[in-house]
Structure formats: C-alpha cells, structure tokens
Amino acid sequence: MLNVEVLGGVGEYGRNCFYIEVDGQAILLDCGIMKNAQKTPPKLTAAHVEKLVAVFISHSHIDHVGALPIAERLGYAGPIVMSEMTQCQLKQCYRNTHIFYEDSIGEWVPINDYLAFKWGYSGHVIGSVWYQIRFIDKMIFYSGDYVVDTYVLQATLPQDNVIYDIALIDSGHVEKHVDNQAVLQQIAQFVQTYPQQPIIFPSSFSGKTLDIATYLFKHTARPIYVEQQLQALFQQYIAVGQNMKSEKAISTPFWIPMEDVEDGLYFIAEQSDIYYPQAITVYTGYLKKEDTYPHFFYKTHPDYEDIVKLSKQICAKQVIYFHSTFPVQLEGYSESRK
Numbered sequence: 001m002l003n004v005e006v007l008g009g010v011g012e013y014g015r016n017c018f019y020i021e022v023d024g025q026a027i028l029l030d031c032g033i034m035k036n037a038q039k040t041p042p043k044l045t046a047a048h049v050e051k052l053v054a055v056f057i058s059h060s061h062i063d064h065v066g067a068l069p070i071a072e073r074l075g076y077a078g079p080i081v082m083s084e085m086t087q088c089q090l091k092q093c094y095r096n097t098h099i100f101y102e103d104s105i106g107e108w109v110p111i112n113d114y115l116a117f118k119w120g121y122s123g124h125v126i127g128s129v130w131y132q133i134r135f136i137d138k139m140i141f142y143s144g145d146y147v148v149d150t151y152v153l154q155a156t157l158p159q160d161n162v163i164y165d166i167a168l169i170d171s172g173h174v175e176k177h178v179d180n181q182a183v184l185q186q187i188a189q190f191v192q193t194y195p196q197q198p199i200i201f202p203s204s205f206s207g208k209t210l211d212i213a214t215y216l217f218k219h220t221a222r223p224i225y226v227e228q229q230l231q232a233l234f235q236q237y238i239a240v241g242q243n244m245k246s247e248k249a250i251s252t253p254f255w256i257p258m259e260d261v262e263d264g265l266y267f268i269a270e271q272s273d274i275y276y277p278q279a280i281t282v283y284t285g286y287l288k289k290e291d292t293y294p295h296f297f298y299k300t301h302p303d304y305e306d307i308v309k310l311s312k313q314i315c316a317k318q319v320i321y322f323h324s325t326f327p328v329q330l331e332g333y334s335e336s337r338k
C-alpha cells in the first residue's frame with residue numbers, strides 16, 4: 001500500500017518535504033524549511049521518522065535541506081542520500097550521508113534489498129538532481145527543483161518508459177510564461193544601453209546566476225565581478241564536469257576580484273550590504289509590488305509550458321505538483337491522474 005503525505009511544499013513556496021510510505025516502511029523526499037523569519041519547519045513527527053529507511057535530498061537549498069537537523073533530533077540515523085556537489089555545498093555535516101558520484105549516473109544505485117534509485121541532473125543548481133526510486137513494488141519520480149531551459153547546466157529526464165505510481169513535479173513558476181533564452185538576450189541588450197554605468201545583479205546560489213554571468217561574459221565586453229559569498233558557486237562551476245552543457249561551459253575563470261569600476265557587472269548575494277549608489281540594480285526574480293527596478297524574470301523552476309511538457313514526459317498514475325502557491329490546472333490534464 002502506498003501512502004503519501006505532503007509535510008510541506010504544496011500550496012506554498014518553501015519547506016519541501018514529502019513522506020512516502022509503502023507497506024509500513026517510508027522514505028522522505030527532501031527535508032526543507034520555509035525561507036521566512038520563523039523558518040517554519042515541515043510537519044515531520046517522530047512517528048514519521050520511526051518508519052524512515054532513507055532521506056533523498058535533491059539539492060542544497062534551505063527549502064530542501066533546512067529541516068535535516070530536526071529529522072536527526074527526532075531520532076533519524078539512516079542514510080541521507082545526495083550528490084557529491086550537494087554535500088560540498090551544505091553548511092553542516094550529517095551523521096550518515098550517502099553520497100553518489102558522477103559515474104553512477106543512469107545506473108540503479110541500491111540502498112538496501114527493496115530500495116534503489118537512479119538519478120540525473122535537474123539544471124537548477126550545480127549538483128541538483130531528480131530521482132527515479134524503486135521502493136518495494138512502487139516506482140516514484142521526484143523532479144527536485146527543475147529548470148527545463150538552462151543555459152550552462154545540463155537538465156535531463158529518465159530515458160526508460162516507466163509508468164510511475166507517483167510523480168512529484170516542480171511547478172514553481174506555473175503562473176508564468178517565460179523564454180529564458182530571450183530573457184538572456186534582453187538582459188544583454190539592457191547592459192549595452194548603459195555602457196558607462198556599473199550594474200548590480202542581486203543573485204542567489206543557483207544555475208540562474210551562472211547562466212546570466214556566462215551569457216553576459218560571452219555576449220558583452222563588460223568585466224564581471226563576483227562577490228565573496230558567491231565565489232564558491234563560480235569555483236565549483238569550473239571544477240565540475242558532466243553537470244555542464246559542454247558547448248556552453250567555461251573552463252577558465254572569467255570573473256575578477258571585486259573592484260569599484262564604472263563598466264563593471266556585479267553579481268552580489270541577495271542579502272549583501274555591498275552597495276554602489278551610482279549603480280543600476282537589475283532584478284531577475286520575483287519583485288515586491290512597490291518595487292520599480294529594471295526587471296527581467298529568469299526561470300529557476302518550470303513555468304506553465306514547462307510543466308505541461310514535464311507532465312507529458314513523466315507518465316504517472318498520480319502527480320503531485322509542488323513549490324508554488326498557485327494550483328496547477330493543465331488543459332487536458334487533471335491534477336491527479338489516478
């Protein structure tokens with residue numbers, strides 16, 4: 001018997017945590033907290049943890065890993081499965097991490113006699129993955145946070161024609177219709193309109209930041225500066241192999257130490273207090289209503305068209321869409337296809 005409990009992440013943006021129980025044994029897909037002041041945890045209890053045999057982590061963002069200390073406090077000591085790069089990015093260590101490496105891509109990786117997984121890249125950040133999970137007699141697909149049209153990172157999907165018992169699909173930008181390639185072109189045009197002014201991009205630790213920086217490096221002559229807090233992202237970018245689209249990737253560093261110059265393009269962490277009064281700030285994510293900054297929305301999750309595409313490619317008896325406050329209503333599809 002399959003029992004799925006959403007412990008967070010459906011109808012909200014954050015605390016992604018999905019509990020899947022089959023015949024009295026359970027797994028957890030991600031274990032995140034809300035990115036709010038209260039850091040709202042998922043609805044994970046000791047009763048859930050008691051049945052857990054594995055926790056699968058899709059990537060290192062706080063809305064996917066922030067509640068791992070809570071799982072440990074509730075007594076969880078089993079394997080915490082994640083990619084090598086995800087482990088590198090975590091701020092703290094966990095007791096029993098089960099790391100997989102690039103060479104296992106596309107292969108069944110066993111956890112025990114009745115639990116095994118395949119993985120592939122999801123394009124959202126370096127080391128972010130989707131999982132195909134075989135759990136007793138059930139097949140599960142978990143997209144993690146997924147970006148369909150990335151510029152530098154690879155995003156793949158399982159190649160076998162499996163009918164999943166359940167699929168969990170990222171619907172983070174379901175209310176949007178965005179062509180990432182066109183947005184990159186618009187940003188480059190905007191930058192060229194202001195040749196003599198520094199431009200700041202408030203940026204997150206994500207594939208989006210790599211996409212925009214790489215595109216501007218290749219399509220403008222402006223020097224690119226990366227703030228200390230984001231240096232690790234760019235260093236990993238050079239270090240990883242397979243996770244990049246080979247035709248787009250950069251093999252040598254193209255960013256320079258911070259310096260206040262007139263024609264610089266600055267990639268600055270979102271909460272950073274570095275501030276150039278003379279600079280233009282360009283936002284590429286969600287804006288608050290009152291904000292009037294130059295704005296070019298770039299996807300870090302699937303938009304409506306991407307969700308339609310993913311829902312066709314992943315054949316499942318039941319689908320749970322997560323990572324959005326908006327419901328998913330696809331034409332020709334119902335939310336749950338039992």
Ligand SMILES: [Zn+2]
Binds near residue numbers: 059061124145
């Ligand atoms: Zn994320």
Ligand SMILES: [Zn+2]
Binds near residue numbers: 061063064323
């Ligand atoms: Zn997320």
